[in-house]
Amino acid sequence: MTAEIICVGTEILLGNIVNTNAAYLSERLASLGISVFFETTVGDNPERLENVIRQGLERSDILILSGGLGPTKDDLTKEIATKACGQELVEDEEALRRLKEYFARSHRNMTENNLKQALVPEDCTVLYNENGTAPGMVIHAKEGKKVVLLPGPPNELLPMFHDQVEPIIKELSSEVLYSDVVKIDCMGESRVAAEIEDLIEKQTNPTVAPYAKLGEVHLRVTAKAVSEDEAKKLVTPITEELYRRFGHKIFTTKEDETLEDVVVDMLSKHHYTIAAAESCTAGMFTARLVNVAGASDVLNESFITYANEAKMKYLGVKEETLNTVGAVSEDTARQMAEGVARQAGSNVGVGITGLAGPGGETPEKKAGLVYIGVSVNGKTKVNKYQLNGNRQKVRETAVCRALTMVRYALVEEFL
Amino acid sequence: MTAEIICVGTEILLGNIVNTNAAYLSERLASLGISVFFETTVGDNPERLENVIRQGLERSDILILSGGLGPTKDDLTKEIATKACGQELVEDEEALRRLKEYFARSHRNMTENNLKQALVPEDCTVLYNENGTAPGMVIHAKEGKKVVLLPGPPNELLPMFHDQVEPIIKELSSEVLYSDVVKIDCMGESRVAAEIEDLIEKQTNPTVAPYAKLGEVHLRVTAKAVSEDEAKKLVTPITEELYRRFGHKIFTTKEDETLEDVVVDMLSKHHYTIAAAESCTAGMFTARLVNVAGASDVLNESFITYANEAKMKYLGVKEETLNTVGAVSEDTARQMAEGVARQAGSNVGVGITGLAGPGGETPEKKAGLVYIGVSVNGKTKVNKYQLNGNRQKVRETAVCRALTMVRYALVEEFL
Numbered sequence: 001m002t003a004e005i006i007c008v009g010t011e012i013l014l015g016n017i018v019n020t021n022a023a024y025l026s027e028r029l030a031s032l033g034i035s036v037f038f039e040t041t042v043g044d045n046p047e048r049l050e051n052v053i054r055q056g057l058e059r060s061d062i063l064i065l066s067g068g069l070g071p072t073k074d075d076l077t078k079e080i081a082t083k084a085c086g087q088e089l090v091e092d093e094e095a096l097r098r099l100k101e102y103f104a105r106s107h108r109n110m111t112e113n114n115l116k117q118a119l120v121p122e123d124c125t126v127l128y129n130e131n132g133t134a135p136g137m138v139i140h141a142k143e144g145k146k147v148v149l150l151p152g153p154p155n156e157l158l159p160m161f162h163d164q165v166e167p168i169i170k171e172l173s174s175e176v177l178y179s180d181v182v183k184i185d186c187m188g189e190s191r192v193a194a195e196i197e198d199l200i201e202k203q204t205n206p207t208v209a210p211y212a213k214l215g216e217v218h219l220r221v222t223a224k225a226v227s228e229d230e231a232k233k234l235v236t237p238i239t240e241e242l243y244r245r246f247g248h249k250i251f252t253t254k255e256d257e258t259l260e261d262v263v264v265d266m267l268s269k270h271h272y273t274i275a276a277a278e279s280c281t282a283g284m285f286t287a288r289l290v291n292v293a294g295a296s297d298v299l300n301e302s303f304i305t306y307a308n309e310a311k312m313k314y315l316g317v318k319e320e321t322l323n324t325v326g327a328v329s330e331d332t333a334r335q336m337a338e339g340v341a342r343q344a345g346s347n348v349g350v351g352i353t354g355l356a357g358p359g360g361e362t363p364e365k366k367a368g369l370v371y372i373g374v375s376v377n378g379k380t381k382v383n384k385y386q387l388n389g390n391r392q393k394v395r396e397t398a399v400c401r402a403l404t405m406v407r408y409a410l411v412e413e414f415l
Numbered sequence: 416m417t418a419e420i421i422c423v424g425t426e427i428l429l430g431n432i433v434n435t436n437a438a439y440l441s442e443r444l445a446s447l448g449i450s451v452f453f454e455t456t457v458g459d460n461p462e463r464l465e466n467v468i469r470q471g472l473e474r475s476d477i478l479i480l481s482g483g484l485g486p487t488k489d490d491l492t493k494e495i496a497t498k499a500c501g502q503e504l505v506e507d508e509e510a511l512r513r514l515k516e517y518f519a520r521s522h523r524n525m526t527e528n529n530l531k532q533a534l535v536p537e538d539c540t541v542l543y544n545e546n547g548t549a550p551g552m553v554i555h556a557k558e559g560k561k562v563v564l565l566p567g568p569p570n571e572l573l574p575m576f577h578d579q580v581e582p583i584i585k586e587l588s589s590e591v592l593y594s595d596v597v598k599i600d601c602m603g604e605s606r607v608a609a610e611i612e613d614l615i616e617k618q619t620n621p622t623v624a625p626y627a628k629l630g631e632v633h634l635r636v637t638a639k640a641v642s643e644d645e646a647k648k649l650v651t652p653i654t655e656e657l658y659r660r661f662g663h664k665i666f667t668t669k670e671d672e673t674l675e676d677v678v679v680d681m682l683s684k685h686h687y688t689i690a691a692a693e694s695c696t697a698g699m700f701t702a703r704l705v706n707v708a709g710a711s712d713v714l715n716e717s718f719i720t721y722a723n724e725a726k727m728k729y730l731g732v733k734e735e736t737l738n739t740v741g742a743v744s745e746d747t748a749r750q751m752a753e754g755v756a757r758q759a760g761s762n763v764g765v766g767i768t769g770l771a772g773p774g775g776e777t778p779e780k781k782a783g784l785v786y787i788g789v790s791v792n793g794k795t796k797v798n799k800y801q802l803n804g805n806r807q808k809v810r811e812t813a814v815c816r817a818l819t820m821v822r823y824a825l826v827e828e829f830l
Contacts, residue, residue, distance in 0.1 A: 012437075012438075012441070012454070013441055013445075013451045013452070013453075013454065014441055014442065014445045014451075014624070015437075015438045015439065015440070015441030015442025015443070015444075015445055015626075016442075016624075016626055017438070018433060018434070018435055018438040019433075019434055019437065019438065020433055022427075022430075022434065022456070023427075023430045023432070023433040023434065024430065025430070026427065026428055026429055026430030027429065027430025027431070028430070029430075030428075030429045030430055036428045036429075037428070037457070037458060037460070037463055038428075038455060038456065038457055038463070038467075039427070039428065039455065039456035040453060040454065040455050040456075041437070041453065041454040041455075042452070042453055043452060045452070048452055048453070052453075188523060189485060189486070189487065190485075190486040190487065190526050190528045190529055191523075191524075191526065193486070193487040193488075193528065194526050194528065197488075200488065209425060209426075209489065210487060210489070211426050211431065212485065212568070214568075214570075220429075220431075276719075278698070280705075281702065282698070282701050282702045282704070282705035282710075282714075282717075283693070283697070283698020283699060283700070283701040283702040283705075283717065283719060284698060284699075284702040285698070286697050286698040286719045287696065287697045287698040287699040287702060287810075289697070290695075290697035290698075290721065290810075291806070291807065293772075293773055293774060293806060295697075295721070296721060296722070299697075299721050299722075300721055300722035300724060300725050301718070301719060301720055301721060301722060301725035301728075301729070302697075302698065302718075302719035302721075303716070303717075303718060303719070304691075304698065304701050304716055304717035304718070304719070305716055306705065306710070306711060306714050306715055306716060306717075307711070307714075307715035307716060309715060310715050310716035310759075314716070344725075357708075358708055359708055386520055386521055386522070387521070388517065388520070388521060388546065388547070389545070389546040389547070389570065390545065390546060390570075390574065391706070391708060392570065392706065393546055393570050395702075395705075396570075
């Protein structure tokens, strides 16, 4: 079964708001095993909206429309959708009763405009709105097709879709979807893709789809079956095969788990603490660890030592090192990592020093040059990276590399 | 002139990512005076993608496609768009040279897959990518239509569109647009909108459009005219009127200038230094200052004092304070701000302590409670905020509030 999402609203086309409804609906539909092939955003224009609905009715089984159900003249979704389905609007008694009650409760006067919110297409299931005045509806269109109309505000749309629309869709569908998301943190997308070409080639059910994220590659392994258990049975052998190929390069297979979650979790399980000395990243590494709600178990303090003086004063980086090989060097990164672990009394120390650019370049040291030191109980490793991109990208990528280095060092430590 | 946006990627249709590219492109196109009537998202499927492109070529002057330019077999946008425009792919020497250089610089091996990234349609302008391997392109299609292909990652798409595509679009249009972006950092969108209702009502040319950003409201004042000078003459009186209404609440009217740019610039001009002591934000405030390439002029060091011990050890926060009113309190924020200025020998000290949640709440202290102290040459102010949203949103908003407090303190200091 296929669905398509149609978001109605000129404010989306003007870029005033980010379309989070589409992402929410997409994810929910995917989890219900419904294929979404198109998402369209169209303004509050009767002709263009009608064309988009008619096109959708030709190519998809379910249309999900959001927005344009309000009381103003701009709000046309219900009128146009009813017309496109060849139906007429009729008054819904229960909708009218709820509307009157809503206004009485909030001590506001009901305008003529609001009355149109009690009109619904003749053959539909009305979805009553617990969080606003506009009811939603599922129009029963020709050939068993469904046209679902939802209010635009996310706090009205989300519960209405989840509580009232999902049960209707589940009844229409006989299949369930299950996914593992295999996340790899130290290979580029093209190298990962090259190593799984055979799996991608022969895929039908399950499918394997690679996505590149900053510093990570995600492989989504998805299967359809009659039940979640059956779908999982199809996914698991592929995930196991990916573990055989990538081993420790995989840091999780859980949709919601991040690289920092995994690092904080490893530290926490072994009662290890961590501290960082950050120069070019200036706090971004530590801020990412603190994304994790349980970070206080493993992190007490970190230092942002942007100036050379601060590197000497707090971390004991040697003046001679800074004067000879410079602040952006293997030696400095090593001394920062070891110095911060000593100063903070932590098991793990991380030192990050680099040239994010623009400016400050020399013939030997180009923008993007970053040294990262990771010291675990006095055993220190320093990596040199020449990273691509602008100032922000270099700094964000450096944080990813540092997290990966810490994860690897911990894998070895706890082996 | 009309444009339509086509985002390519199954990961969007699966709801794995929120489509922020569409919002960015919409806003930029609106600011260029280009009407966007449709946005479509389609998966990595050759047939459906081709249909969407052909439909777009029939109804719009400019198509902007994002995503699907990567090196893997899934990435089909270039191939399909070239075909839909009736062109062939040819090798671009410069693209190939850059690709080889990119891999040489990052000491990675180039795979066969990567080579296809040097192919471009025969009649196009190539857009070289400073932040990734995939070049973008503007295909010169029939009847003067343009098909713009952009890489999907926002850090590649944004600068490429801004620096390389916007000048091309501007040349296509006979009218010139000029905008001031009046940025306000300490009022909510609805309050700002209420104060300029009369300006919005009577607008035709120039127009005033409000956009809410995290911690900021931007008012884009835009005029169309035959030349930039003429357009500017229409915009300036409105911008001046906004200054009369909002005064110091406006921190810039420049499109590219950020709040951290303004703060670093003010500090730098007066040879002032700044240091921060961060608890819940854990480095995010300092990292934002270091977004500015000249931050080393004003920042030497900062402390991430997540644990109480660290607050006492480095900042001199009193044990009694922590034991009585607690770490998330006005007194602690004040002692952090003053302590870090003393420790770092800086003119300005910033202390941020809060409860980002989830967990750790008490009946008196709910998640979202943040105290921010700003001390300028020993004169300290502490504000209390009860912020909305999840852990990330609370921390990001706290950083915005801290930057605004520093800016206000400096405005007073230098008055």
